Amino acid sequence: MSTLKEETLVIENINDIELKEASTEYKTSNSNCILGGDRDFLVYKLREAFKKAKKVDIIVAFLMESGVKLLKKDIEEAVKNKCEIRILTGNYLGITQPEALYLMKDILGENANMAFYKEKNRSFHPKAYIFHYENNEGEVFIGSSNISNSALTKGIEWNYRLEKSQNEEDFNYISRNFEDLFLNQSIMLNDEELKNYSKIYKKPKLNFSKEEEKVIDIFSPRGAQIEALYELKKLRKLGYNKGIVVAATGIGKTYLSAFDSLDFKKVLFVAHREEILKQAFNSYKNVRSNESMGFFNSSNKDNDKNIVFASVKTLGKEEYLKEEYFKKDYFDYIVIDEFHHSVSNNYQNIIKYFKPKFLLGLTATPERLDNKDVFAVCDYNVAYEIRLPEAINRGDLCPFRYYGVFDETVDYTKIPKFKGKFKEKELEKALMLDKRADLIFKHYSKYNSKRALGFCSSKNHAEYMAKYFSENGVKACAVYSDSKGEYALERNKAIEKLTKGEINIIFSVDMFNEGVDIKTVDMVIFLRPTESQTIFLQQLGRGLRKAKGKEYVNVLDFIGNFKKSNIIPKLLGGVKTKDSKNNPNSFSYPEDCLVDFDFKLVDFYKYVLVNETTLKTRILDEFNSIKEEIGHTPSRVELITSMDDELYKEVRKKAKENPFKDYLKFLERIGEEKSELLDTVGYVFINYIETTEMSRTYKMPILLAFYNKGDFKLRINEDDIYNSMKEFYENPSNGQDLLASKTTKDYLTWDKEKYLKKAKDMPLKALMNTGSEFFSLEDNEFILSDKLKDFIESNNFKENVLDSINMRVIEFYKNRNYKFQGGK
Numbered sequence: 001m002s003t004l005k006e007e008t009l010v011i012e013n014i015n016d017i018e019l020k021e022a023s024t025e026y027k028t029s030n031s032n033c034i035l036g037g038d039r040d041f042l043v044y045k046l047r048e049a050f051k052k053a054k055k056v057d058i059i060v061a062f063l064m065e066s067g068v069k070l071l072k073k074d075i076e077e078a079v080k081n082k083c084e085i086r087i088l089t090g091n092y093l094g095i096t097q098p099e100a101l102y103l104m105k106d107i108l109g110e111n112a113n114m115a116f117y118k119e120k121n122r123s124f125h126p127k128a129y130i131f132h133y134e135n136n137e138g139e140v141f142i143g144s145s146n147i148s149n150s151a152l153t154k155g156i157e158w159n160y161r162l163e164k165s166q167n168e169e170d171f172n173y174i175s176r177n178f179e180d181l182f183l184n185q186s187i188m189l190n191d192e193e194l195k196n197y198s199k200i201y202k203k204p205k206l207n208f209s210k211e212e213e214k215v216i217d218i219f220s221p222r223g224a225q226i227e228a229l230y231e232l233k234k235l236r237k238l239g240y241n242k243g244i245v246v247a248a249t250g251i252g253k254t255y256l257s258a259f260d261s262l263d264f265k266k267v268l269f270v271a272h273r274e275e276i277l278k279q280a281f282n283s284y285k286n287v288r289s290n291e292s293m294g295f296f297n298s299s300n301k302d303n304d305k306n307i308v309f310a311s312v313k314t315l316g317k318e319e320y321l322k323e324e325y326f327k328k329d330y331f332d333y334i335v336i337d338e339f340h341h342s343v344s345n346n347y348q349n350i351i352k353y354f355k356p357k358f359l360l361g362l363t364a365t366p367e368r369l370d371n372k373d374v375f376a377v378c379d380y381n382v383a384y385e386i387r388l389p390e391a392i393n394r395g396d397l398c399p400f401r402y403y404g405v406f407d408e409t410v411d412y413t414k415i416p417k418f419k420g421k422f423k424e425k426e427l428e429k430a431l432m433l434d435k436r437a438d439l440i441f442k443h444y445s446k447y448n449s450k451r452a453l454g455f456c457s458s459k460n461h462a463e464y465m466a467k468y469f470s471e472n473g474v475k476a477c478a479v480y481s482d483s484k485g486e487y488a489l490e491r492n493k494a495i496e497k498l499t500k501g502e503i504n505i506i507f508s509v510d511m512f513n514e515g516v517d518i519k520t521v522d523m524v525i526f527l528r529p530t531e532s533q534t535i536f537l538q539q540l541g542r543g544l545r546k547a548k549g550k551e552y553v554n555v556l557d558f559i560g561n562f563k564k565s566n567i568i569p570k571l572l573g574g575v576k577t578k579d580s581k582n583n584p585n586s587f588s589y590p591e592d593c594l595v596d597f598d599f600k601l602v603d604f605y606k607y608v609l610v611n612e613t614t615l616k617t618r619i620l621d622e623f624n625s626i627k628e629e630i631g632h633t634p635s636r637v638e639l640i641t642s643m644d645d646e647l648y649k650e651v652r653k654k655a656k657e658n659p660f661k662d663y664l665k666f667l668e669r670i671g672e673e674k675s676e677l678l679d680t681v682g683y684v685f686i687n688y689i690e691t692t693e694m695s696r697t698y699k700m701p702i703l704l705a706f707y708n709k710g711d712f713k714l715r716i717n718e719d720d721i722y723n724s725m726k727e728f729y730e731n732p733s734n735g736q737d738l739l740a741s742k743t744t745k746d747y748l749t750w751d752k753e754k755y756l757k758k759a760k761d762m763p764l765k766a767l768m769n770t771g772s773e774f775f776s777l778e779d780n781e782f783i784l785s786d787k788l789k790d791f792i793e794s795n796n797f798k799e800n801v802l803d804s805i806n807m808r809v810i811e812f813y814k815n816r817n818y819k820f821q822g823g824k
Contacts, residue, residue, distance in 0.1 A: 042145050042159055043070055043152040046129060049139065050074040055084045055132035057178045058147070061125045063089050063100040065222065066149035068107070075107050086113045088182050089147075090124035091197065098198035098394075099226040100147070101189060106230050115186035116193070127151075127159075130175055138164035140174055191234070198227055198386075202591055203395035219286045223396060225256045228384035232260050235383045236358060239739035241732050243383040244339060244361040244375065248391040249541030253362040254280050257335045258287035260360065264333035267307045270315065270350060271337040277309040279517075280337070284309075301325070316346025321353040328355045339363035340374050340534060351377065364541060365534040366645075376641055379733045380813040388537060388544075389573030392590035397544040399552045399590065402572055404597035405443055407558040409436040412529060422529065428458045431528065437468040440527065440558060444474075444505075447554050451498050452505040452523035453512055455539045462507040463487055465527065475503040479511045512542055519547035526557040536571050552592070559601055569595070569605065582606045615650060615657050620670055622647055623659070633672055636663050636690075636807035640814070652815065660807060661691055664800070677800065682791040688771050689804040694812055697737045698763035701728035703805050706784055710802075712792035714784045721759050721782065722752045734809065736816075 050056070050071075056078065078085065085108060089096055105112045117124045128142040143159030145151040164171040187193060221229055228245050235243045247253050261267045261284075269280050274297065281293060284307055294302025297311035303325050314320065331354055339361030341347055351359070359378070366374040375382065391397045410430050416423050444452070456462040462478035466487035469476035477489040477497070489497070491511055495518060497503045506512070507527075524543040530536045543553035557568065572595055574587035584605045589595050597605065626634050626642045634642065640660060643651070651658050659666035664675045664683060677683040692699060705716045705724035713720070729735045729747055738744040744758070764782060767775045774785045791797040 041153045042141065042157065045141060045161070046071065046152070047074045049129070049131045049141075050078045050083070052133050053078055053083050053131045054134060057086050057088075057130040057132075057175070057182070059088045059126045059128050059130075059178055059181065060146045061090050061092065061127060062095040062097075062146050062148070063087075063104060064095075064097050064146070064148035065100045065103060065226070067147035067152055068100045068103045069220070070149055070152055071147070072103070072107055075104075079107065079109060079111075084111075084113070086115075086182060088115050088117060088178065088186055090117045091120060092117075092122070092124045094202055094204050098194065098201050099223050101194055101197070102227045102230045103221075105189070105194065106226075106233070112189075114189040115182055116189060116197075117181065118185055118187045128174060128178070130171075130178060136164070138171055140164075140171060142174070199390065201390075202393040221256070221259045222252075224251050224384075224386050224391070224394070225259065227386075228256055229260055231384040232360070235381060239745055240379075240381050240736060241357060242359045242361075242378040243381045244363070244366070244378040245383055246363055246366055246385040246387070248386060248388045248397060248544075249364050249538075250397045250545050251386060251391060253364075254283045254337070255287065257337075257360055257362060258284045261307075261333045261335070262288070264357065265306060266331045266333070268331040268334045268354070268356070269307070269309045269337065270312050270335065270347070271309070272312045272341055274311065276337055277311065281309050296320075310350075312341070312346045312350065316349045318349065321349055326354070328353060330354070332357045334359045336361045339377070340366050365537045375645075375814070376810065379736060380816065381736070387573075388541070389590040392544070392573070392593060396546075398546045398550055399592035399594075400540070400544065400555050400572075401552050401594040402555040402557065402596065403443070404568065404595075404601050405439070405556060405558050406598040406600040407436065407439065407560045409433055409439060410560045412560050424458055427528070428461050431457055431461055432464045434468075436558075437465065440465070440525070440556075441469065441472055441474075443556055443558075444469075444523075444525065447523060449523040449554065450501060450504065451518065451521050452525060453518075453521055453539075453542055454505055454507040454525040454527055455512070456507050456509050457528035459485065459509055461527070462509050465507040469505060469507075474505060476505045476507060477503055478507045480509040481511070512539070517545060518542065519545040520550065521545070521553065522550060523554045523556065526555075529560065530557075530568060530571075533567065533571060536568075540571075552594075559597075569597075615654060618647060619651060619657060619659060623670065633667070635803045636660060637803055637810060640807055640810055648814070652811075660811060662687055663690065663804075675796070675800075677791075677794075677797060680791075681787045682794070682797045685774055685788060685791075686797075686800045686804055688774065689801065689808065692770055692808075693766075694808060696762065697728075697734060697809060697812055698758070699767055700734075700805050700809055701725040702759065702763045702767060702782070703801070704728060705782075707798065707801055707805070710798060712798055712801075714786065714789060714792065715781045717781050718752075718756055722755045725755045725759060726750075733813075736813065 051074070075085065087104065089101075101114065105114060108114070127145050128140055130138070130140050132138045140162045141159050142162065143157060145155075145157045145159055148155075151157055162170060162174075224247065228247065232243055232245070245253065245256065247256070257269070267284075269277070269284070271277050271280065277295065277297070281295070284291075284293065288307065291307050292305045293307045293309070294300060294305035295309050295311075296302055297314050301320075302308055308331075320326075334350075334354055334356040336347065336351070336359065340363045361374075361378050363374070386394075386396075388397070392399055410433075412422070412430075415426050415430055454462075454465055456465060456478075459478070459480045459482075462480055463485040466476040466478040470487065476487065477494050478485055478487045479489060479491050479494045482488075483490050489506075494503070494506050498506055499518060499520065505523075505525075521543045524539060526536070526539065540555065543555065559568070569584040569587055572593070573590045574584060574595065575589075576582070577586070577588050580586040580588075582605070583602055585595060585597055585602060587595070622643055623634065623639065626639060629642075630638060640648070651660075655661055664678055664686065668674045668678065675683070677686065689703060694700075701724045702716075702721065705720045706713055708716075708720070716724075729738055735747065738747040750758075764775075764777065768777065774788070776783045776785075
C-alpha cells in the first residue's frame with residue numbers, strides 16, 4: 001500500500017498541472033526495470049507511455065483526487081488521440097475517493113470505461129498500468145503505486161517495468177487476467193453507481209488523504225465540487241437551462257459556481273447580503289482573474305462588466321429591470337445564492353426578467369418554514385445534493401457533539417401563536433427568565449469554549465443574555481439589526497473581537513444564519529424553539545467549519561415542550577436502526593458525532609416515535625397550516641408546491657391517502673365546503689385528469705387545448721393541437737421531458753407536421769384508450785364528449801380542470817426529480 005508521508009508539493013493552475021521536483025536529487029532514472037519512488041517518479045514514465053498508447057488498461061486498489069489531477073492533462077491528450085482507456089479499481093475500506101472517480105469519468109468523457117471490483121469485502125490490492133502501442137508493442141508498470149500523488153511521486157514505491165517485446169508471455173498473461181477481472185468480476189461504474197457510492201462514502205479512519213490534500217490547488221475544483229460540476233455539465237448536455245445544487249455549509253458553493261461559469265462570458269451573481277457579494281467577488285477573482293467585474297447595489301450600478309455581483313434588494317426593483325440597464329439576454333449565466341430565498345418577490349422579479357442560457361441555484365437548506373417550493377423555481381432539476389450527514393462523513397465538515405438539554409423553565413403550550421408561529425413578545429417574555437439563563441450558563445460553563453454563538457429570538461432576548469453572561473464573568477455581546485443596546489456591537493466588529501478572543505460569545509438574532517464564516521467557533525447554543533428546519537441547519541452550520549486544532553464543535557440545545565421539537569434527531573442526520581428501540585440517543589448519526597439527549601427528552605421522543613401521528617392526520621395538519629398561511633382553501637397547485645417535501649414523499653406512495661388523486665372528495669372528507677361538481681360527469685372528468693397515467697407530459701397540452709385559456713371547447717382541430725403543444729413545450733419548464741429523450745431532444749426545431757405526428761402517435765391514442773367515455777377522433781378533429789357541454793360555462797369546472805392539469809405537470813416533475821436523484 002502506498003506510503004503517503006511527503007513534503008508539500010506546489011501545484012500550478014488546474015489546467016496546467018506540473019510536478020515540481022523538491023530537489024535535484026529526484027531525477028528520472030534510465031533504468032528499465034526498477035522504479036524506486038525515492039529516486040524516480042513513476043508519473044514521468046506514465047506520461048511518456050500515455051503519449052504513444054493506443055489502448056491502456058489500469059488496475060489499482062484505489063484512486064485519489066490528487067493522483068487523477070496529476071495525470072489529467074496526459075489522459076486528456078490520450079483521449080483526444082482516440083486511445084481506449086479502461087480502469088478497474090476497488091472500494092475496499094472506502095479509500096477510493098468518489099470525487100476522484102467523478103473527475104476521471106469526466107476526463108474520459110462519453111466513452112468512459114470504469115469499474116469496481118465486485119467483491120466489496122474482499123481485499124483488492126493490484127497495481128498495474130498496461131500500455132498497448134502500435135506494431136504489437138507494449139509495456140506494463142506493475143508494483144505498489146496506486147493513483148495518488150504520493151504513490152506516483154515521492155512515496156517510497158517499487159514498480160517493475162515489463163516490456164512486451166522482451167517477455168510477451170508474461171505481458172499477455174497480465175493482459176488476460178485484467179480482461180477476466182474487468183469483464184467478469186466487476187461492477188460497471190455508470191452514473192447511478194457513482195451516485196450511490198458518493199452517497200454512502202465515509203472518509204477512512206486511517207487518514208490516507210491528509211497529505212494528499214496538501215497538493216490540491218484551492219483555486220481548482222476539489223472534493224464534492226468535482227462531483228457537482230460533473231452533474232451540472234450532464235444536466236446542460238441534456239438541454240436543461242436551470243439547475244439547483246443543494247450542498248451543506250463548507251462545501252464551497254461560491255467557488256463551485258465560479259468554476260461552473262467558466263464556459264460562459266457574462267455572469268450575474270445575486271445575493272441578499274453585501275458580505276456575500278464581497279466574498280463572491282474575491283472567489284471569482286481567484287478563478288477568473290482576467291475578467292472585468294463590478295457591483296450592482298445601492299452605491300454602484302456597474303452594467304457594462306462581464307461579471308456583476310448584484311444585491312437582490314437593488315436589482316430586484318422594477319426601475320432597474322429595464323433595457324437601459326440590462327437587456328434581458330445580457331447574462332449567459334446567472335447564480336442565485338442562498339436559493340431558498342428565491343421564492344420572494346425581488347428574486348422572482350430578477351428570475352422572470354432575465355433570459356440566461358443557464359440559471360444555477362445554490363443553497364444548503366432548500367426547505368422553508370413558509371413551505372414555499374424552492375425546487376419549483378428550477379423546475380425540480382436538482383443537479384447535485386450533499387447534505388450535512390454526507391458532508392461530515394466525507395470529512396468536509398467538522399463533527400459535532402450535540403447535547404439536548406430538557407428545559408422545564410418554559411411552557412410553550414401557554415405561548416400564543418399567529419399563523420403557526422409563536423408571537424414574538426410573548427415568546428420573548430417566556431425566554432427572558434433568570435432561572436432559564438442560569439440553566440444555560442451552567443451548561444455553557446461545563447465546556448471550555450473560547451468562541452461561541454448563541455441564537456436568540458429577539459433583540460431584547462439577545463441583550464438580556466449578553467448582560468447575564470457579562471455579569472457572570474464571560475465576555476459577551478449582542479448582535480442584531482440596529483445595534484443600539486447597551487451590549488450591542490456592529491456585526492463585523494463583533495466577529496473581529498470574537499476571532500481575536502476579545503469576547504467569548506455573541507448572542508445574535510438572525511444575523512449569523514448566512515454569509516458568515518468564523519471557522520474557529522467551537523460552540524453553538526440554540527436558545528429559541530426550533531420551528532424551521534432551514535434556520536436550525538443554518539445555525540448548526542456556523543460551527544461546522546473545519547479549523548486547525550478543532551476536532552469537533554459542541555452544540556447546546558435547550559428544548560422544551562413545543563410541537564416541532566421531535567424533528568431534531570432527524571435534522572442532526574439521525575437514522576433509526578433496528579437496535580435503537582425508539583431511543584434517539586441510539587440512532588445512527590454522522591461519523592464521529594456524539595448525540596446526547598436528556599433522559600426526559602428521550603422519554604418524550606420515544607413516546608412520539610411509538611405513537612407517531614397517522615399520515616392522514618399529518619396531511620390534515622399540513623393542509624390547515626397552508627390554509628392559515630395563504631388565507632384561503634389551497635388549490636391543488638398551492639398544496640403540492642407548499643407541502644413539506646418529506647411528507648409529500650410519503651403521500652405519493654399511499655394512493656388512498658393522497659389528496660391529489662381526488663381533491664374534491666378530499667376537501668369534502670376533511671370538512672371543507674362540498675363542491676357542487678361532486679356526483680356529476682364534470683367531477684368524473686376532473687378526476688380522470690387527476691389520475692390518468694403519465695409516462696410523459698404529452699396529454700397535458702392536449703387538455704389545455706380544450707381548456708383554450710378559459711374559453712372551453714368540445715372540439716379541437718390540428719391547429720389547436722399544434723399551437724397548444726408548441727406553446728406548452730416552448731416553456732423550458734415543460735420542455736425538460738422532451739429534452740430527456742434522444743428521439744425528441746430536437747423539439748425546438750419541430751414544425752407543425754412533427755408536432756402533429758407526435759400528438760397522433762402518443763397522447764391522442766392514450767386519451768382515447770384510457771378515457772374512451774370522453775374522447776374520440778372524427779376526421780381531423782379531436783372531440784370531447786357532449787356529456788360535458790353543460791359544464792363548459794361553469795367557472796368552477798374550468799378552474800378545477802386547469803388546476804388539475806397544472807398540478808399534474810408539477811407532480812410529474814417532482815416525481816421525476818426523485819427518480820433522477822436515485823429515489824423511488
